[in-house]
Amino acid sequence: MKVLDLFSGAGGLSEGFHNEDYKVIAQIEKDKWACETLTTRTIFHFLKNRNDLNTYYKYLKNGTNYKSIKINREFIYKKYPELKEIIDHQILNKKFGNPQNDKEATSLKELSRLIESALKFNDENNIDLIIGGPPCQAYSIVGRSRMKETAEKDSRNFLFYYYLNLVKEYKPKAFIFENVPGILTAKKGRVFEKIKHEFNNCGYEILTGPSNIDKDNVLDFGEFGVVQKRKRVLLFGFRKEFDFNYPDFTGNKYHWNHELTTQHLLSDLPALLPGDGDDHNLIQYIDTKRNLTDYQKYIRKDSIGIMNHKARNIHERDRKIYELSIKLAERGTQLKYPDLPDELKTHQNEKSFLDRFKVHTKDKIPHTVVAHISKDGHYNIHPDINQCRSLTVREAARIQGFPDNYLFEGPRTAQFVQVGNAVPPIMSTVIAKTIKTLVKGN
Known part of the structure; x- marks a missing residue:
């Protein structure tokens, strides 16, 4: 299945999908260092698929001072010239936003052009799944208490519109929207109601979990094999024609033979x-x-x-x-x-x-x-x-x-x-396994 990863960070969420052999078409992330990490991880997966991790280990042994990253990678690109082109299409160091208000932002039109270019490069013409979650500070309870009234005006509350518009354009079978529990209560619940309304208008059902009571659907990633209590919301959206149930992630949770101390x-x-x-x-x-x-x-x-x-x-x-x-x-x-x-x-x-x-x-x-x-x-x-x-x-x-x-x-x-800021890769692997079983046959 083909995946588009938005607000990628260092790739914790996409790592699980790499592990489960999804095809990651593009990853969009505004932070340049996170994009360098995504690049290095793309190199790892490329070399592992070619049974050549020794080349990756050589990169590590050579030292990776962040001031000389590009020079340190040159020997890999000389060995695999196609890898540079893969990375140029897949890792998009772009910031969501309105260029008229933010000179660093990239328009949706330009992002769509880059995604189309990545699809063409991969000989694909559609996206099956969109994953990711806008930065969560403005939704989080602590974040809102610190920011007080500025939280009401914070542009991060509206980043889901960029997510929404890409869902509208590429019409994936489903999407996973990861965020903090505060997304359910931000602006006294009005933010989440708006999210549901907008996705409903473009033909998508959105579920917070198996319960009809949204606040009861907060997940603790620690119950799935992650080594910490980490409470998050996983919004699952899908085209209404599929009529999916909320994924049962428990069947793919990790089991360890010792206490996780x-x-x-x-x-x-x-x-x-x-x-x-x-x-x-x-x-x-x-x-x-x-x-x-x-x-x-x-x-x-x-x-x-x-x-x-x-x-x-x-x-x-x-x-x-x-x-x-x-x-x-x-x-x-x-x-x-x-x-x-x-x-x-x-x-x-x-x-x-x-x-x-x-x-x-x-x-x-x-x-x-x-x-x-x-x-x-x-x-x-x-x-x-x-x-x-x-x-x-x-x-x-x-x-x-x-x-x-x-x-x-x-x-x-x-x-x-x-x-x-990352989604734990152990949890993202649980998600990827579960979604593959649910969505792949449709």
């Missing part, structure tokens, strides 16, 4: 002190003969080491707070900001965001990783007091379910944003 996820990774590690270059696995957990074996498949594993430096005050947080976590208690010694406090606000320092406790499932990890690591503290630091990009990616061979391009801040 932070220890079971991260214990095989090299220990780092603050400032240690490497943002870009390959780091060899430690002690490959050790007993790995089921999850670690899965995440290491087709990998020769790890990337994006560099620890942030921390200030002395934060180090003391991290130590205190870790000791309390080991006793089953979470540090609350008012409980800090006065000399470690930096402000007087002791009524909001009291859990701003939070440890991924060793013997519990990790908590949800979000894009705020790009700003500081206080909410994502490593459980090992001997390391006393926040999570690396690779550790966050492990929690998100990205395989170790998934390289995130760009500066470390951009890497964190890509990981935090």
